[in-house]
Amino acid sequence: MSSYRYRFVGYEKLPSGMNADDVQLHCRLPDELIREIRNSGYAKRYHLGLAVQLSFLALTGRNADAALKMPSAMLKMLCEQLGIHSTAIASLKSLYSNADRTISNHRAWVREQLLFSTYDSNAEARLQAALSQQAIDASSVDDLLACAQEWLFGSRIVLPGQRVVLDLARSAFQVVENLALATIRAAVTPVRLRAVLKVMHEESPTPGISLLEWLKQSAGKHGVKGLKEVNSRIDALKTLGVHLWDLQGLSIGRIHAFAQAVVNRPPPETARRIEGTRSIEIVCFLKHLLGELSDEAIFRNNRHTNDIVRSGTKRVQAKQAQRAIEYRHSIESMRDIAADSARDAHERLAAITALADDMLGRPPVSHAEVVRETLTEQSTRVRTVLDGMNCLDLRGDPEHADGKPPRPT
Structure with a gap:
């Protein structure tokens, strides 16, 4: 899948600073849709509103809000496509002059042209099933939220409010997180787990940085010094008993996803996570790191x-x-x-x-x-x-x- 296709999916408004190249690449309407607008039977004063809604839905997967402010470069290009004078109108509300019924009818027409359907209970059930599968390898709620938005967009279902999708993502992720926490608590004793969480933020063999920061650092070049550095980290992990933890209840992809959450986040931010989430992420990070360092030592x-x-x-x-x-x-x-x-x-x-x-x-x-x-x-x-x-x-x-x-x- 092209990253450009999903670049603006889920956006509630487009960046005001979009340049001409971005607008040309993402917001330009095909000639077929321009002809459909002209042949729609709606008054000419509404053609720009239809073009904006078509472009916004095709780009973000959302209905354009009445108070939506459009980038000036986008308005200029759509006016050129429609063959009308450029306008200084800033929002859809100005275009429709408080005609709520008209804008609602236009939304239905836009969905029909783009083959989008509305979000209903059937779509919600399908989305929950999809999230249950995607949650297996998702690294966070935000990652799962992005997956949910892309799934709705790919299924041509208009995205509901952000809160609706976020709640579903949290529920799906919580199920997987609870399973992971149960597996970890069965593999690591409570006393050992508390000790591991505590020592992660204590000073490492390298003065001035925590043990977690030290473990996240690169081991250096492929010399004798770098090899000793790899071995010292393996010894540190084995001292914590990481090699004895049985996490077979979690898939490799799941362990990697939780580990990446620690890798991509500053250590102080990891320390602020709630204990359950921190336990899962730290244990998976250490287990995954031991495997990586063992491979690196062998290499x-x-x-x-x-x-x-x-x-x-x-x-x-x-x-x-x-x-x-x-x-x-x-x-x-x-x-x-x-x-x-x-x-x-x-x-x-x-x-x-x-x-x-x-x-x-x-x-x-x-x-x-x-x-x-x-x-x-x-x-x-x-x-x-x-x-x-x-x-x-x-x-x-x-x-x-x-x-x-x-x-x-």
């Missing part, structure tokens, strides 16, 4: 491991090149010995045989052996990689064949 350790193996591979190539040079020198020496007239045939043959035995007796350049030598020589780098994996608590599968002890023969 960074993999890069360091590949760097070490790559350096061993370069040594293999260097040794293979050196061995090729030695072979060439030995062949040149054999040729020189064969051409040495100062020796008899037996001496030359013995010298060539000794040189060949020396070259053929040398062990081949083994890729695995050279890499192992590199790992042994670079024990500090290897130890750094291994230390970086300690926080991951990696374990083998006891049922796997490679994890079972060999049977005695």
